[in-house]
Amino acid sequence: MKKPSVLLIYTGGTIGMMQDPRSGELKPFNFKALSKQIPELEKFDINLSSISFAKPIDSSNMHPGVWVELATIIKHNYKLYDGFVILHGSDTMAYTASALSFMLENLAKPLVLTGSQLPIGIIRTDGKENLITAIEIAASLIKNKPIVTEVCVYFEYKLYRGNRTYKYNSAHFDAFKSPNYPALAEAGVDIKYNTAALLKPSKKQLIVHTHLDNDIAVLKLFPGLSKKITLAILNTEGIKAVILETYGAGNASTEEWFTSALKQAIDKGIIIYNVTQCAEGRVIQGMYETSSLLKKIGVVSGFDITFESAIAKLMFVLGKKLSVAKSKVLLETDLRGEITIQN
Ligand code: ASP
DSSP: OOOOEEEEEEEESGGGEEEOTTTOOEEEOOHHHHHHHOGGGGGSSSEEEEEEEEEEEOGGGOOHHHHHHHHHHHHHHTTTOSEEEEEOOSTTHHHHHHHHHHHEETOOSOEEEEOOSSOTTSTTOSHHHHHHHHHHHHTOEETTEESOOSEEEEETTEEEEGGGOEEOOSSSSOOEEOTTSOOSEEESSSEEEOGGGSOOOOOSOOEEOOOOOOOEEEEEOOTTOOHHHHHHHHTOTTOOEEEEEEBTTTBOOOOHHHHHHHHHHHHTTOEEEEEESOSSSOOOTTSSHHHHHHHHHTOEEOTTOOHHHHHHHHHHHHHTTOOHHHHHHHHTSOSSSOOOOOO
16 A cells, blocks of 8 residues: 655645734744644654645635635646645635636545634644544545545535535634535544545546636625616626525516616626525526526526635636636536536
């Protein structure tokens, strides 16, 4: 059995932060200090290498440029390692995991994002367990083949498909949920993999996509949403797509001004992408009268996609510079296990 090798990429986040003694604020500190805090890492029978961002960031400062940087690091190191772990702030981890899942087509190795709610230097930190188990998952091989071949989030004993997660709790160690897809693994005495839920490994070559287009906006529905604001968003210069955050199973107001504003945008070539405000469940356009109209005018269904994944998928699809019709088809296609299409 060969010794597995894992590349650890430190981007920042609470896991590696320290309290500023004067202001009390949490600020990122350098990675060498982080590894000193976890002597357990030395005990692994794994070849562990690490890369740290020169300036670690709080993940609230995450942006598509960093996703391109991360995807490029994976591309350059893909053949050298059996698995990858990205240390990342939990605030935008679900966005980064989603983006990387689309950018890394045919990924056939584990890429596990993790972080923590308490800095690693604090006695009650959740960071040590998260990091140690994430590394173990990234290094897990059966007959020299990786068990996991997708982008995941590991947090508080659970491994999730990254593009199915969202951060739902800012105070509990158990900070993430995957409401529409089961956990891929659970860590107890052993790590139990839900083999049936894992993506099948691709036999094709890795393709790394680095063109993302962020000419997108979000229109979240609420009772009282005004015509003025709706039109301002839909008429934003250069806008290519709008996520319409709808009610329940993808429902929206049937007021004439609203439907015709959407229709005018669609006629101009703007993609309107229907994503539900509900964490659990799915968009079913046509289930109610209040969504039939959306379907009729050409609104694209997000099915059971998370908001985070919808943002990443839109940027990825628009980045391909396809025709509007082809982009719409891709949005309604399951590309990386991010949606479940039911007929
Ligand atoms: N604000 C931090 C971040 O996302 C929170 C965390 O790491 O959990 O970078």
